[in-house]
Amino acid sequence: MFSLNRRRLLAGMGALGAGSALGFPGARAQGNTLIVPTLGGVWEQFWRSTIIPAFEEETGASVTLDVGNGRVFGANLRAAGLERPPYSVVMTNEVFASSLRKEGYFETLDLSRVPNYADLYPMARVAGGFSATGALSPIGIGYRTDLVRTPPTAWRDLWDNPEFQGRIGLYNFANSAGKMELLLASVLYGADQYDVDAGFDALSRLGPVIQVDFNLSTALSTGEIVVAPFDFGEIARLREQGLPVDCIIPEEGTMMFDQNISILANGPEKDLAYTYLDFLISPRIQELMMREFYTSPTNSRVVVPEELRAAVPVSGEAMAGILTWDWDFVNENQGELADRWARTIR
Template sequence: MTQMNRRTMLTALLALGGASVLQVPGVRAQAEKLVITTYGGSWEKFWRDTLIPGFASETGIDPQLDIGLGRVYTTNLRAAGKYNPPYSCLMTNEIYSTVLRDEGYFEKLDLSMLPNYADLYPVATKASDGYAAVGLISPIGIGYRTDLIQTPPTSWKDLWENPEVAGQLGLYNIQNSAGKMFLMLTSMIYGSGIDDLETGFAKLAELGQVYQTDFNMSTALATGEVAIAPFDFGEIARLRAQGLPVDCIIPEEGLMMWDQTFNICVNGAAREDAYKYLNFVLGPVGQDLLMREFFVSPVNRNVEVPVDLQRDVPVHGEAMAQFIDWDWKLMNANAEEIARRWNEIFGA
C-alpha cells in the first residue's frame, strides 16, 4: 500500500469530516502553522520587517501574523471556542488577558520550554500567576511641555497642587486602560488603596476641566492644547526627536504602564513553535530589537540599555521595581459603573 503523506491524509480527513475534524488536536496541529498577533501601523511593519525575520533566522520558523486589537481578539477567541483558537500565541493588554485567562483560553506556561522566563524582572511575571509573561512595557510617567510648565513635576500630586496645571491637563479617557490606571492611582494616593474608588472619584472631580483622548495624546501636547499629561516615555522620545520642548519624569509614587502580555492559547496550533516564539520575544535579542524600535523598557535582566538610549529609555535596572500593581479584575467587574462615574465628572 502506498504510504499517504501528511497533506493527502489531511485532505482525506477533511473530505470525510469537514472543518470539524480540525478540532482534533493532533490533526489540527499538523494542518495549521504558528499564528501570532500584533497591532496595525508601525507595529505590523516592525513585526514583518524586523521581529519575524529575526525569529525566523534563529529558529527557521515562518509564522503567520494576525493584525487586530484586544477587543477583536477577545471576540474571535470566544467565537471559536477555547479548544479551537485562531491563534497560537496571543499578545494583548493585561486588561484583556485577565478576562480570557479566567475563561480558560490560555494554558499555564511550561517553563521548561521558556528558558528566558527565568531572566525576567518580577513586573513581567507576577500578575499572571504563571499563565503569561509581559513582553513589552511602555512606562507611563508625567510628560510635559518645558516651555509651558515652569515648575517641573516630581509627583502625581502635582497634577492637583501645581496651579500651572489648571486648564492644561490631558488625561486618557476611561475607555483606555491608562484612564483606569489613573483612577486606581488617584484612589491609592488619596485613599486607602487602589480599590478606594469613592475617594478616587472625589479627587478626580477636583481637577476641573481636562482634555481627554482615547489614544493619541501626542498631537495635543505638540500643539499646546495640553501642557502636561500621563505620558509614555517612548512617545516623549519621539516628540523630542522632532524638536519639541518636552520631558517626562518618573513620579515619586511610581509608574503606570502599557503592557503587552503574551499568552499561549489552549490547544493552539504549533504549540512548540509558539513557545519558541515567546522565548525569542522574552530573550535578549527580541528585547533589544523591541527596545530600539519602540523605546520600551526591556523586561529581560540581561539586556543593557546603551548610554545613547538611556534618556529615551530611562526606566531600566532598579527602576523596574517602580511600577504599580493594578487590579484589572476590579476594573472589569465594575466597568459599566466606572465608565458612568468617570463620564459624569469629565464627560464622555
C-alpha cells in the same frame, strides 16, 4: 505608541542578523504555520520586516499575522470557543488578558520550555506564571518645558500645582491608561486602588481636562495642554521632532503600557507558540525593541546604553517602581466604572 525610522530599522536588522547567527532555542518546525495576532501600523511593519523573518529563519516555520487589537483578539477567541481557538499564542494588554485567563483560554506556562523566563524582571512574570511581558512602556508625567514654570515631580502635582489647572490631558476610560488613572487617584487620595469613590472625587477636582482615547501628543504639541501622563518613548520622539518636552519618573512610581504573552490551552501549534514566546523575551529581541520603540526591556540581561538612558530611563532597579493593578476588579466593574467616568470627568 510606537514609531520607526529607516536608520534605526537598518541598524536593528543588522543587530538581529548577528543574533540569528548564534541561533535561538527551539526545535525547527518546517511546514508548520503559527498565527500571530499583532497591532497594526508601525508595530505590524516592524513584525513583518524584522521579527517574523528572523523567527521563520530560526524555526523553519511559517507565520501568518492577524492584525487587530486586544478587543478584536478576545472577540475572535470567544467566537471560536475554548476548544478551537484560532491562535496558539496571544500578546495583548493585561486588561484583556486577565478576562481571557479567567475564562480558561490560557494555560499556566510550562517554564521548562521558556528558558528566558528566569531572566525576566519580577513584574514581567505575570499572574503567577500564566504570562510574560513582551513589551513594556512605562508612563510618567510628560510636560512642556517652555510652558511650565515649576516642573512636576509627583502625580500629586497634577492637583497641587495651580498652573496646570485647565491645561491637563488625560486618557479616557476606553484606554487602559484611563483605567490606571482612576486606580492611581484611588491610591493617592483613598485607602487603596479599590477605593474608587475617593478616586473619582479626586479626578473631579482636577477641573476641565482634555480627554483622548490614544493620542495626547497633538494637544501637547499645540499647547492646548501642558502636562499629562505620557510613556517615555513618545516624549523621546516628540523631543526628536524639536518639541520642548520632558518626562519625569513620579515620586509615587510609574504606570505602564504592557503587552503580555500568553499560550492558548488548546492552541493548534503549542510547541511553536512556546518557541515564539521565548524568542520575544530573549535578550536580543528585547534589545532590538528597545532601540526601535524605546520600550523598557523586560529581560534583566539587557543593559540600556548611555545614549538611550534619557529615552529609556526605567530599567534595572527602577523596574520595581512600576505600579501594578487588579485588572480582575476593573473588568468585573467595567460598565459601572465607565458610566461613572462619563458622568464625573469633565
